[in-house]
Amino acid sequence: xxxxxxxEFQIKQMTPILKxxxxxxxIDVSCLxxxxxxxxxxxARQQVLVREGLDKDxxxxxxxxxxxxxxxxxxxxxxxxxxxxxxxxxxLQQVMKLLKExxxxxxxxxxxxxx
Numbered sequence: 001x002x003x004x005x006x007x008e009f010q011i012k013q014m015t016p017i018l019k020x021x022x023x024x025x026x027i028d029v030s031c032l033x034x035x036x037x038x039x040x041x042x043x044a045r046q047q048v049l050v051r052e053g054l055d056k057d058x059x060x061x062x063x064x065x066x067x068x069x070x071x072x073x074x075x076x077x078x079x080x081x082x083x084x085x086x087x088x089x090x091x092l093q094q095v096m097k098l099l100k101e102x103x104x105x106x107x108x109x110x111x112x113x114x115x
């Protein structure tokens with residue numbers, strides 16, 4: 001996304017509005033990355049990056065965190081996702097709790113959890 005206005009002040013006013021609109025649509029605002037405001041030719045511009053999926057460094061960090069926990073689960077990186085396999089439902093729930101408490105700086109989604 002690109003925010004473009006006549007002044008830096010207006011961009012600073014647009015930021016909370018953007019966050020509010022994103023949260024109303026169910027998008028977590030912690031996945032937004034705001035770059036610095038650039039002023040050129042009497043215009044102010046700011047790039048906003050919407051992060052989707054996991055980058056490789058963060059995925060490795062998550063896998064390492066799971067393996068260091070000594071739970072009987074297997075974690076593997078699949079593209080922009082981390083897949084966790086385990087026999088017991090309780091182990092998978094402990095991994096979910098561990099990742100929520102780790103505060104990785106991005107919103108996490110857990111899906112395909114079978115009974």
